[in-house]
Amino acid sequence: MTVQIREATDEDWPAIWPFFHEIVVARETYTYDPHLTEDAARELWMSPSSSPLRRTTVAVDADGTVLGSANMYPNRPGxxxxxxxxxFMVDARARGKGVGRLLCADMIEWSTRSGFRLIQFNAVVETNKSAVHLWQALGFRIAGTVPGAFDHPTLGYVGLHVMYRPLP
Incomplete structure (x- = not known):
């Protein structure tokens, strides 16, 4: 499968929303409110293009189908x-095909190019083994785990990892 990573546009949102909503409502991997409205989700996910240090991307196949999306930004101000x-969110139909890896590799390159010194993920659900494995394969380390910080729908309270990756 040929996948291209490009800047997301407003026209991409109708393709992002279905898998965004599915992932959030499942309550297995994101701390977002499962009752988030589509308008609130769009505002949360789609970074304003006027800000040079905020970016939203999409992964698209050769036909232009949106397979996944990422957004990136400074972790904290000041x-x-x-x-x-x-x-990062990948449509269920495209999982396991390297889309998440491509989105993250693009984010690492953008962060480096933009002058960031490191990347920090604040809340990686410890039971999301595929994400934890992928982030570790891309050079991220677990700084610590907050026990019981995530209420998983079937596993109960599980930990959230704080993960980081130094940049060159």
Whole structure:
């Protein structure tokens, strides 16, 4: 499968929303409110293009079908603004095909190019083994785990990892 990563446009949102909503409502991997409205989700996910240190991307196949999306931004303002962060969502039909890896590799390159010193993921659900494995394969380390910080729908309270990756 040929996959291209490009900047997301407003026209991409109708393709992002169905898998965004499915992932959030499942309550297995994201701390977002499962009752988030589509308008609120769009505002949360789609970074304003006027801000050079915020970015939303999509992964598309050769036909232009949106397979996944990522957004990236400074983790904190002020003295923490040298650390980037991001979120990634892949349509269920495209999982296991390297889309998440491509989205994250693009985010690492963007963070480096934008002058960030490291990347920090604040809330990686410890039971999301595929994400934890992928982030570790891409050079991320677990700084610590907050026990019981995530209420999983079937496993109960599980931990959230804080993960980080230094940049060159």
């Amino acid at each position: 003295p923490g603004a040298h650390v980037s962060s991001g979120s």
